[in-house]
Amino acid sequence: MANNEKKTYWPHMILGFLLIAIILGYWTVKSAISLPVEESNDFMLKYQIADMNINEIMEKKIAFDNQYRIELVDAQTIAVKENVNSKVKQTDPIKLLYGANEFHYIVVDKNGNIVKDANMTFLLTRPHTQADDVMVNNLSYNGAVYTTKEIQILRPGRYTLELRTQIGASIGYLQTPAYLEDH
Numbered sequence: 001m002a003n004n005e006k007k008t009y010w011p012h013m014i015l016g017f018l019l020i021a022i023i024l025g026y027w028t029v030k031s032a033i034s035l036p037v038e039e040s041n042d043f044m045l046k047y048q049i050a051d052m053n054i055n056e057i058m059e060k061k062i063a064f065d066n067q068y069r070i071e072l073v074d075a076q077t078i079a080v081k082e083n084v085n086s087k088v089k090q091t092d093p094i095k096l097l098y099g100a101n102e103f104h105y106i107v108v109d110k111n112g113n114i115v116k117d118a119n120m121t122f123l124l125t126r127p128h129t130q131a132d133d134v135m136v137n138n139l140s141y142n143g144a145v146y147t148t149k150e151i152q153i154l155r156p157g158r159y160t161l162e163l164r165t166q167i168g169a170s171i172g173y174l175q176t177p178a179y180l181e182d183h
């Protein structure tokens with residue numbers, strides 16, 4: 001008779017690998033649940049609405065861009081070094097002030113005339129989160145520029161200034177990067 005006293009460890013290895021797989025699966029699910037999912041707010045609309053109506057949105061935007069131009073005025077920018085490793089042209093972000101900020105816009109038609117009857121909506125948002133969003137409906141027109149109300153900005157970091165302008169049936173959009181430095 002053969003001597004079968006030699007121990008085999010393969011059943012223990014299979015149980016060990018199974019236990020490791022269960023622990024890693026649990027850790028993956030727990031990590032995924034803990035991260036918030038933020039909706040996109042492109043065109044200042046919920047993602048689903050923008051997705052369903054993208055053709056109409058783009059037609060109105062093209063009609064607006066053919067007739068009008070939106071400009072952010074009286075804003076100081078931060079000079080950004082050119083990224084030599086990227087072909088994407090970066091625009092200089094607007095320098096935000098710690099505390100109260102106001103933003104001034106003008107809408108000009110193709111003849112250079114200032115448009116006085118635009119319906120403008122402003123959104124201050126941060127990339128990848130909607131927690132700090134500030135929406136201002138119907139910017140006030142003081143005879144020269146459209147102005148937002150005073151907006152308090154206290155958290156340093158990247159922001160985006162979004163503006164939606166409606167004149168008649170055409171709607172224009174302007175997105176401007178902004179940055180608040182640590183004070």
